[in-house]
Amino acid sequence: MVKKSETSAKSLKREEMVKYAFDTFYKNGFHATGVDTVMEGTGISKRTLYKHFGSKEGLILATIEYYKIFMRELITNYINQEKKPIEKVLRIFDFLIERVEAGYSNGCFVMNAKTEYVNKASDIETSCDNYTAGLQNLLETVIKDANLPNAKERVIQIMILFEGAIIRSKVTKNADTVRIAKDAARILCQHK
Template sequence: MTTPAAPTNDARERLAATASDLFYRKGIHSVGVDRILSEAGMSRATMYRHFGGKEDLVVAYLEGEDRTIRSQVAAAGGAPDPLAAAIHGIADDVAHRHTRGCPFINAAAEYPDEASPVRRLIATHRAWFRGVLTQAAAGAGATDPERVAAALVMLRDAALVGGYLDGAESIREAFLDAASAVTGADLA
């Protein structure tokens, strides 16, 4: 006997998807709730049925980004060289997906209060990501995997900002060169 799939909440998903797209392309504070509702074709009452307010939409946006990145890391988990796979994954992300910078850095710039739900989610995501890189560096035999991971996170942050400002393709190659220097890995 098969178990029926849990019903999806189309209104919630459409609101979250619309808000996510607008927040990433236009910036969080420059996008009002009315614009999100208009583009999603939803009423204010529907939004409040699913989200307590705009900040909850921001959290949903970042949770979606976090889920996507975690699933990409999981999919690459069986790679023969997890550290090289992670580095190439970051380079591809800079060049093809996050061409307007890092959604977490962008959100942090708009939410300076470290106690806000947005900043707490960002801190959790970054700690997890740093942990993934630390494990990959340890698996690659790095003598100080935490330092390697910290350097790679810093390089990723710089690459995402630089990719947005200077063009993703030139930054992609510079990121790979710098990551190779940090890790000693041949990333060609």
């Protein structure tokens, strides 16, 4: 019985570290955030941090995984509130508009990680690519339900608009560009 509660406590501490690191990395960036900052914020020792994650890159991978899980659920639930396939696809832009307007204007956590670690940490890059592929697969399934031709190409075009809107909203700190990207995506979805 003691082992189960110890395991549970360790799991909670690990989760606390991941959430704190996620918030800190999102706010300050990956290279600008040192392990010492995470240790201070969570009250853990360097030894404990390395025991759980092995390295700073291991901690970053854990935060990316955390982001992938909760964001996948948020986006899927959000777009599935719509029944019409084309409107479902376009809802991803509405999701982004709401996020930006709620103050999440530091961009996409995964895109930020990919940018900071391009050609530096293949595990981080792969994890980021897997997130993007998952989002792309979700949109592709919805586009196929709309019976639009060239589904793969259309999804890539929509992804370009979506990712561009994320980057632009990070610069402008508002959702105007996201609305423009949504209008362009609507045009893409109307062409047979």
